[in-house]
Amino acid sequence: MSAPNKSYDPVEVEALKPEEVERMRDEAIAAIAAAGDLDALREVKTAHTGDRSPLALANREIGALPPQAKAEAGKRVGQARGAVNQALKKRQEELEAERDARVLVEEAVDVTLPYDRRPAGARHPMTTFADRIADVFVALGYQVVEGPEVEAEWFNFDALNFPPDHPAREMQDTFFVRRDGQAKDEESGVVLRTHTSPSQIRSMIDREPPVYVICPGRVYRTDELDATHTPVFTQVELLAVDEGLTMADLKGTLDHMVQALFGEGMTTRLRPNFFPFTEPSAEMDMVCYVCRGESVGNPDRPCRTCSSEGWIELGGCGMVNPRVLRACGVDTDKYSGFAFGFGIERMLMFRHNIEDMRDIVEGDVRFTLPFGMEI
Template identity: 85%
Template sequence: MSAPNKSYDPVEVEALKPEEITRMRDEALAAFAAADDLEELREVKVAHTGDRSPLALANREIGALPPHAKADAGKRVGGARGEVGRALKVRQEELEAERDARVLVEEAVDVTLPHDRAPAGARHPLTTLSERIEDIFVAMGYEVAEGPEIEAEWFNFDALNFPPDHPARAMQDTFFVAGPDTAAGRGATKQTETGIVLRTHTSPVQIRSMLDREPPLYVVCPGRVYRTDELDATHTPVFTQVELLAVDEGLTMADLKGTMDHMVQALFGEGTRTRLRPNFFPFTEPSAEMDMQCYVCRGDSVGNPDRPCRTCSSEGWIELGGCGMVNPRVLTACGVDPDKYSGFAFGFGIERMLMFRHNVEDMRDMVEGDVRFTRPFGMEI
């Protein structure tokens, strides 16, 4: 029996030739050197050191060689892969050092710069004034009530004794969202089948409060309202109202007058007087316009050309808002017995109140969002 022929090589593997191994190594080293950042280096790393890289595939071909040739081929492939691994590590360290140096420059923070270059803002004065008015009435035992800004006509008009042909219902005064036919198609109830509008006042909140609660009832209702007004110095299509409703046994106009006097003095100082002038509103009877004494001249400018007052135009009084005793028809619509209970209500615009208190001449300043307008009012807590 003859010995095995170790010199016979039945397989010649092209990928394991010395010149091929050298070429693969040199291509990997050149690719690493050409990578300009870590992202590119990660891409070429997979191409030259991954499982499908040329040197990895060549390493798999070693098994096809005869036993005596495997050791030499393994040394060549292993040496080349070792050089590639070391070159990769060196290049990665170089690129990481370059990245860290660049980050230090690009993201450097100059701690000598002023720390307050970003100007501080402030809460909007309409918000702080509205909350201050709420606090006045909450301290008197009232409850803050809210309601939807998209409202059914029944709540906005019908329940408040506005007849169907009242001018306030017209398109030139009210934003209509849906007509009666559309509302009825949505499965509306008797209270909502008249249509849907953007509320023109916060009085619908009073109606909802009377429907949801049993008397006695004391609520204050702030919120945004909508009317088709042009935006100018004294008007805006979106503004803020606050209304008050009290329903109890034995309430009179004297209770209304005393409540209003307390609010005015809390906002404008002790001794500020008010007066009532007869007027008409569908939802109150009797109704009145309420004026407050000018808080600047205290009436001294009236008939005195030497002391003119811009705030009240030397009339001595400033119109504040509408008020009156709740119309019995409104109480009946809400299920309240008008023979047992009476109530009073009043409402006014907070924008107008802000103009009075702080001599704001243009209502557009309140809605433009300029921090130069809000910052002088500061932050009230």
């Protein structure tokens, strides 16, 4: 930039001539008007209002003018730049309005169109019910544990006090996994677990008492698929090992479970039975959640759910056999425990009056959808 020169004639400064300033102004306004979108307008803005634009360069020449000429030249250039900025602002508003109107048309949503062309999904009731059972016991301080479905025979039978000649250890009841070089399947020592009790054994081995765990999972037995049986089903078992546990603690836990799952007023009863892994053992029944026992001896009010017996069998339970505790390294002089287990499919059938277990396992979406996301 040159220094002020009082003898310099401003008329000879080409960029500051009135007609030249008007030309630069008109070119800028015409370019702004021709901008077809906001991107093009940004390029025009840089070209005609930026530091290297013609009017900006002309404004720099004002400093070289004599004092008496600066005011007029500055006013002339300032008015031109103001007109350009005003045209730029107006054109930007116009283009933004056009863009917003176009977006409203191009991205409009027709709210009258059908919304359900893609059906809503639903969780399988088995999954939801298993989670609900787990929540009941997690709230009591139990831990949810899992174990392998292909299990060593020791965990599945021996540690649970099954004698070598027990019928459950035969191929007609259990799936054996053959190893390479084995002549017979039952010689492999590996089975598809027939219950989730091996997870209880692993829990007692891995943890120091007290132990409070719940073990849900798939189990396998050589049953034919029919209305009440399936070779693959879901079981949940509970184990508690602590000082001073008795059958009273077991009964209270069972009552709490059925009330949490089936409603207030539900109770359980225990009928003597035998299981190798519990002593004493019992079959666990709950009062019929439909008739609440009022159908017993009442021919005027029969109940299909419990066959008018007033009770529904759920599964087996009892105090953990001391032999099982000792097999897991638990001091039986100090600790005792209780356990129970039942099939979740059976509980689900009771809860929702499902008559055929095949409906649960065949994967027909028409069965799952009525349950939605919660049951």
